Amino acid sequence: MDADEARISKILETKEVPAVSEENLLKYRKYLLQHLDRKAILTGREDFPWEEKYVFGPYSHTEYEKLKRTNPSYTDEYELIDILENEIEENDLIAKVKRLSDRRIFAIGLSWLTTKKNKGKDYQLLDDFATWVVNWF
Numbered sequence: 001m002d003a004d005e006a007r008i009s010k011i012l013e014t015k016e017v018p019a020v021s022e023e024n025l026l027k028y029r030k031y032l033l034q035h036l037d038r039k040a041i042l043t044g045r046e047d048f049p050w051e052e053k054y055v056f057g058p059y060s061h062t063e064y065e066k067l068k069r070t071n072p073s074y075t076d077e078y079e080l081i082d083i084l085e086n087e088i089e090e091n092d093l094i095a096k097v098k099r100l101s102d103r104r105i106f107a108i109g110l111s112w113l114t115t116k117k118n119k120g121k122d123y124q125l126l127d128d129f130a131t132w133v134v135n136w137f
Contacts, residue, residue, distance in 0.1 A: 007124070008132045020091045020137045028129060029083050029093050032110075036080065036125055041116040042097060044074020045130060048112060072099065072106040083110060091137045093129075 005017050011031045018024050047055045050071060054064035072078075078097035084107070087094040092109040099106065111130040115123040 004128055004131050007128050011128070017132065017136055020133055022088055025088055025091070025093055026085065028132070029085065032093075032125060032129065033083060035121075037122050038080050040080070040122040041100070042078040042080060042095075042113045042126075043076065043116050044072075045112055045114045045126075047074045048072060048108070070104075072097075072104075072108055074112075076101065077116060078106075078108075078113070081105070092133055 008017050009015065012018055012024055012027055048071075050067075051064070051073060053059045054061070054067075068075075077100045079100060081096040081098055084094045084096055087107070089109065092111050094107050095110040095113055097106055097108055097113070098104070110126070111133040114126050114130075117123060
């Protein structure tokens with residue numbers, strides 16, 4: 001078992017990393033709410049699904065900039081408001097976040113988020129969560 005797997009197993013209180021399930025997501029949620037610093041600034045781990053065609057495709061940069069005003073972008077900075085208990089989408093927890101630039105509220109898959117500082121306890125917690133969601137679905 002590598003270090004990532006050991007941390008995930010410890011959080012979920014299992015001997016081996018279990019599959020992603022609603023029960024395990026809610027257990028992980030509880031742990032994250034107890035251990036994440038709510039003041040940590042979050043940002044996107046990579047481009048959000050709606051952005052891909054603008055970031056890597058031939059779509060209009062002007063249109064992209066306009067859409068970023070009303071949609072969350074991986075380049076934005078956010079404050080965590082909550083991790084929703086009753087909303088699980090595509091084997092992912094949903095984070096309720098506030099964009100710092102305009103205070104707009106968005107719901108974003110938690111595995112899509114990371115900390116602005118790519119180091120530290122909060123970064124590791126979110127990175128382990130994303131690793132689990134992506135690899136043990």
